[in-house]
Amino acid sequence: MIDLTVIWAGIIAFAVAAYVVMDGFDLGIGILFPRFKLGTERDMAMNSVAPVWDGNETWLVMGGGGLLAAFPLAYAIVLPALYAPLIAMLLGLVFRGVAFEFRWRDPGHRRFWDFAFSAGSVVATLAQGIVLGALLQGITVEGRAYAGGWWEWLSPFSLVTGVSLVIGYALLGACWLIWKTHGDLHDQARKAARVLLPALLVAIAVVSAWTPFLEGQYYRRWFEWPGMLASAPMPLLVAVTGFLAWRAIGKGRDWSPFFLTLLLFALSMVGLAISIWPDVIPGRVSIWEAATPERSQVFMLIGAGIMVPVILAYTIWAYWVFRGKVDATGYH
Amino acid sequence: MFEMLDALFLARAQFAFTVSFHFIFPAFSIGLASYLMVLEGLWLITGSGVYANLYRYWLKIFAVAFAMGVVSGIVMSYQFGTNWSVFSDKAGPVIGPLMAYEVLTAFFLEAGFLGVMLFGINKVGRKLHFAATCMVALGTFISAFWILSVNSWMQTPTGYEFGANGQFLPGPSWWAIIFNPSFPYRLVHTVIAAYLTTAFVVGAVGAWHLLRDRANPGARTMFSMAMWMAALVAPVQIFAGDMHGLNTLEHQPAKVMAMEGHYQSHPDGAPLILFGLPNSASKRIDYALEIPKASSLILKHDPNAPLAGLDTVPEDRQPPVGTVFWAFRIMVGIGFAMLGLGLWSLAARARRKLYDWPWLHRAAIVMGPSGFVAVIAGWVTTEVGRQPWTIYGLLRTADSAAPLDAPAVAASLLAFITVYFSVFGAGTFYILKLMGKPPERHEDALPVHGPVRTAGITPAPAIEGGEA
Numbered sequence: 001m002i003d004l005t006v007i008w009a010g011i012i013a014f015a016v017a018a019y020v021v022m023d024g025f026d027l028g029i030g031i032l033f034p035r036f037k038l039g040t041e042r043d044m045a046m047n048s049v050a051p052v053w054d055g056n057e058t059w060l061v062m063g064g065g066g067l068l069a070a071f072p073l074a075y076a077i078v079l080p081a082l083y084a085p086l087i088a089m090l091l092g093l094v095f096r097g098v099a100f101e102f103r104w105r106d107p108g109h110r111r112f113w114d115f116a117f118s119a120g121s122v123v124a125t126l127a128q129g130i131v132l133g134a135l136l137q138g139i140t141v142e143g144r145a146y147a148g149g150w151w152e153w154l155s156p157f158s159l160v161t162g163v164s165l166v167i168g169y170a171l172l173g174a175c176w177l178i179w180k181t182h183g184d185l186h187d188q189a190r191k192a193a194r195v196l197l198p199a200l201l202v203a204i205a206v207v208s209a210w211t212p213f214l215e216g217q218y219y220r221r222w223f224e225w226p227g228m229l230a231s232a233p234m235p236l237l238v239a240v241t242g243f244l245a246w247r248a249i250g251k252g253r254d255w256s257p258f259f260l261t262l263l264l265f266a267l268s269m270v271g272l273a274i275s276i277w278p279d280v281i282p283g284r285v286s287i288w289e290a291a292t293p294e295r296s297q298v299f300m301l302i303g304a305g306i307m308v309p310v311i312l313a314y315t316i317w318a319y320w321v322f323r324g325k326v327d328a329t330g331y332h
Numbered sequence: 333m334f335e336m337l338d339a340l341f342l343a344r345a346q347f348a349f350t351v352s353f354h355f356i357f358p359a360f361s362i363g364l365a366s367y368l369m370v371l372e373g374l375w376l377i378t379g380s381g382v383y384a385n386l387y388r389y390w391l392k393i394f395a396v397a398f399a400m401g402v403v404s405g406i407v408m409s410y411q412f413g414t415n416w417s418v419f420s421d422k423a424g425p426v427i428g429p430l431m432a433y434e435v436l437t438a439f440f441l442e443a444g445f446l447g448v449m450l451f452g453i454n455k456v457g458r459k460l461h462f463a464a465t466c467m468v469a470l471g472t473f474i475s476a477f478w479i480l481s482v483n484s485w486m487q488t489p490t491g492y493e494f495g496a497n498g499q500f501l502p503g504p505s506w507w508a509i510i511f512n513p514s515f516p517y518r519l520v521h522t523v524i525a526a527y528l529t530t531a532f533v534v535g536a537v538g539a540w541h542l543l544r545d546r547a548n549p550g551a552r553t554m555f556s557m558a559m560w561m562a563a564l565v566a567p568v569q570i571f572a573g574d575m576h577g578l579n580t581l582e583h584q585p586a587k588v589m590a591m592e593g594h595y596q597s598h599p600d601g602a603p604l605i606l607f608g609l610p611n612s613a614s615k616r617i618d619y620a621l622e623i624p625k626a627s628s629l630i631l632k633h634d635p636n637a638p639l640a641g642l643d644t645v646p647e648d649r650q651p652p653v654g655t656v657f658w659a660f661r662i663m664v665g666i667g668f669a670m671l672g673l674g675l676w677s678l679a680a681r682a683r684r685k686l687y688d689w690p691w692l693h694r695a696a697i698v699m700g701p702s703g704f705v706a707v708i709a710g711w712v713t714t715e716v717g718r719q720p721w722t723i724y725g726l727l728r729t730a731d732s733a734a735p736l737d738a739p740a741v742a743a744s745l746l747a748f749i750t751v752y753f754s755v756f757g758a759g760t761f762y763i764l765k766l767m768g769k770p771p772e773r774h775e776d777a778l779p780v781h782g783p784v785r786t787a788g789i790t791p792a793p794a795i796e797g798g799e800a
Contacts, residue, residue: 051447054402058443061409062435068412069432072424072499079413079420080734086414087744090407091751097403098755101396105762144421144497150740292425293495295502300429307436314444321448321455 004297008070009280009287011304015066017269019059021262026053028173030096030121031166032192033114041185042114047326048180050100055315057097069300073144073290074280081139081146082131082153089127095120122166129165133158136275137214141284157210164203168265171196175258178249182325193249193257200261201242204268208235211275215283218275230274238267342741343415343733346748348715352708353752354408357401359707362476362523363530364394365469367557372462381773382549388775389550390534393766395450400759402443404752415741419722419732426492426500426509427482434478442471476523484515486723487714488583500723513583517576518714524569525710528670529703531561535673536700539693541770546687550771555696556686563674570667574630580717581631584724586645587717590656592627593617594641601625602639607661610654615642617657651719659712666706673699 026049036042049056068075079086099117103110130153137157140148174196177189212219221227245260276282280290291297368390375383409431412420420428445467453461491508495501502509538555541548581588589595593605595615604626608617625635632639642650673695680686718724722732 051451054399054443054446055440057402057406058435058439061406061439064409064413065428065431065435068420068424069428072421072428075413075424075428076417076421076734079410080415080417080736083414083734083736083740083744086410087747090410091747093406094403094751094755097406098399098759101399102758102762105396105765109758145417145735147735150737292428293499293501295504296425296429299502299506300432303429303433303436307440311436311440311444315440318444318447321452 004294004301005287005291006278007301008066008291008297009278011308012063012066012070013269013273015059015062017266019056019063020265020269022056022059023053024169024265025049025172025176025258026056027096027121027125028169028171029177030118030173031125031170032173032177032189033118033121035188035192036185038111038114041188044181044185044326045177046100046103046117048177051322052318053097053100055318057093060093070292070297071280071287071290072292074285076144077139077141077146077281077285078135081148082134083150085127085130085134085153089124089131092120092122092124092127096124121169125166125169126162129162130154130158132165132272133161135282136161136211136218136272138283139281141281157214160203160210161207164200164207167196167199167203168268171200171261172258172265175249175261179255179258180326190249190252194246197242197245197249197261200264201238204238204264208271217283221274227274231271234267234271234274238264241267339736339738339741340730340733342738342745343736344729346741346745347411347415349745349752350404350407350411350748352711353756354401354404355707355711356704357397357404358472358476359526359529359704360533361394361398361401362472362526363528364390364397364533365465365472366527367530367534368394369462369465369469370557372465376458376462382553385771385773385775386550386554389771391450393763396759396763396766398442398446400756404756405439407748413734414744415734415736416722416732417734419727422498422727422732423486423500423723425495426489426502427485429502429506430478430482430485430510434475434482438471438475438478440471441474442468445471473523476526477519480519480522481510481512481515484518485509485512487518487718488512488514489723489726500726514576514579517572517579521569521572521576521710522707524565524572525703525707527561528565528569529707531558531565532670532696532699532703533701534558535562535696537767539696539700540767542687543690543693543697545770548770549773550775552687554771555693559674559677559681559686559696562670563678566667566671566674570671573664573667578631580714584717585640586642586650587656587714588631589640589642589645590651590653590717591660591713592631593620593653593657594627594639595653596643597639597641598628599638601636602627602631602641604630610657612653648720649725651717656713656717659709659716662709663706663713666702666709669699669702670706 029045036045095116099113103113134153174189174193212222222231241260241263245257248256248260278287280287371383371387445464448464449468490512491503491505492500493503534554535558538551541551542555593610603622603624605617605620605622608620611618628637628639629635680689680692720729722729
């Protein structure tokens with residue numbers, strides 16, 4: 001059952017997960033940004049991700065480029081289907097990305113670029129959440145092309161997933177700041193996390209309860225044998241992780257809130273995988289239907305097999321170089 | 333006019349707009365990353381503080397340019413799917429893996445080491461920091477390698493098979509796909525163009541500050557380095573461009589016909605049309621200023637060799653002549669102007685007036701942005717010259733676009749135009765502001781309160797090996 005197509009589905013899923021994990025906290029800091037005071041607090045928040053955001057964002061290119069390479073049919077159907085939210089995401093990321101450099105260039109313009117940083121982060125995150133929701137609720141496909149209109153992505157469900165992701169990334173950002181900063185900013189991040197964590201748990205519950213009723217396939221996966229074997233413990237695991245995260249935030253732990261929040265994300269992604277496996281476009285196109293031919297898979301697998309471990313190694317090294325807490329004036 | 337505004341036209345306009353804007357930044361950052369590598373290497377070897385100061389001076393500019401390149405590049409990686417989904421579906425099995433290799437071997441390398449390059453000088457030591465700079469420079473080059481391979485395959489497709497479902501599939505050899513016939517020429521021509529573009533920007537900044545203070549050591553060094561590049565590399569580029577043109581004649585003759593303005597065939601020696609007004613209605617160049625038989629001499633190395641014209645190509649396989657004709661002349665004209673400035677600088681050197689010749693410096697300032705214009709013009713020449721195909725001779729542009737409604741594409745095009753002009757306009761303003769400041773003896777490693785500051789201590793002692 002494990003063939004090259006399954007391996008490639010795993011690699012793409014890994015890239016998307018890596019993106020959510022790494023750029024999630026960058027974007028979360030952008031979402032929380034207006035709450036921080038001008039000056040030291042904002043500088044510190046920005047400094048905590050400035051050296052790594054670019055590498056983090058590259059996983060998004062890996063996800064998009066990888067989809068084109070490994071599942072060209074899915075890339076060709078999904079991107080036109082999600083045209084509006086994807087363009088909004090890209091433009092949001094433009095503002096978010098340049099703000100890292102531009103805000104230092106002219107003190108007179110700093111307020112504007114701080115706003116651009118924050119608004120760009122919110123728009124990009126909302127759009128990513130909407131993309132997820134729109135995919136889950138199903139898109140219209142005819143032959144080898146998208147056949148719906150240019151507003152099909154918009155629905156109550158996709159808006160809920162959009163807002164959920166904003167809450168989730170904001171929590172990741174808050175927990176990152178708990179870990180990487182001290183002083184007022186640290187305290188403020190902890191306060192924000194105490195509000196965001198319950199909100200995220202509610203969001204996970206709502207999306208999880210809603211999803212099975214979108215498509216018969218999801219319902220069968222979750223509530224019929226053998227899917228139940230995997231789905232039954234999920235709510236319990238989420239509840240336990242949520243409780244541990246709550247305690248870690250309350251007890252003043254530094255790094256465990258961040259990793260427990262990551263665990264919540266991981267559990268949510270496993271839940272998604274249970275719903276949609278083995279489709280690449282949920283309910284429409286399976287990974288085998290969309291897969292690129294074996295020659296392309298093999299050629300890329302050689303590159304990915306060598307390069308992904310190397311990439312992970314120097315990524316970890318870069319994080320290691322900038323380890324420890326930041327303060328307003330830079331790194332210690 | 334409005335019947336032209338269909339979804340296909342809008343999608344083409346959007347791709348042309350976003351890729352042209354994007355191309356400006358890599359054209360600069362490929363060259364600038366290598367220049368920074370050279371500066372830091374020279375500083376490590378010689379210990380001369382002037383190189384350390386120049387490194388820090390240009391690093392600030394690089395950071396701004398690179399950020400714009402990154403964000404406009406991410407847009408490109410999604411444009412293939414959002415606007416050209418049929419092309420992506422059909423060509424994905426062939427070009428997708430090449431782009432995946434670009435991400436794996438180049439994008440991560442640049443992005444992963446950029447943080448250390450920008451902010452890590454006091455954290456990792458000089459040699460490791462130099463290694464990070466080298467990795468970023470290498471990343472920019474590898475990126476150019478893969479994406480130009482993809483582009484070249486679309487120009488001169490080889491090594492593919494047709495699948496039953498209409499897809500292009502890879503043949504037995506990836507080598508035949510990657511090293512397709514036009515790739516080596518396009519790679520050399522484009523990478524040299526990036527180096528020259530950067531050299532002329534550096535030269536203009538040096539010249540600007542020499543006009544104000546001809547004793548500024550940083551300005552002298554950067555101007556001299558840039559003028560060496562102009563004098564030595566501009567002629568190489570003209571030669572490389574000529575080779576590329578001959579390769580195009582072999583594989584895409586219709587493109588060369590449009591570049592040359594040859595509507596008609598010339599059975600006994602074709603003229604080189606220097607200037608004129610292409611008239612597509614009457615299929616001739618009005619008011620042509622031409623050198624008899626020179627085109628045959630250049631392209632066939634024989635003044636009397638026959639050259640076919642667009643009259644031998646079916647109407648529906650011809651590129652638009654006017655755009656290609658003019659873009660090509662702009663590129664070539666700038667190439668020779670670059671050579672001229674390089675030669676002038678050699679004369680100035682011989683007369684020991686390199687730093688004391690205001691007219692040379694003024695000319696260098698005028699030529700500062702010329703590389704960008706030439707790069708875009710060259711890109712337009714080759715891309716518009718490929719029309720009406722996305723994959724030359726095999727897949728038409730009209731059959732490549734995504735099934736989108738025109739209003740959706742129009743709205744996104746407007747959004748891109750608004751955002752790009754305002755955001756990248758601001759970025760250009762900041763870059764010009766940075767360039768307007770003369771290189772100082774003790775250049776800050778980072779902007780005040782910037783992310784690079786280490787506890788208020790400028791890393792001058794760490795980075796400066798000696799006095800400038």
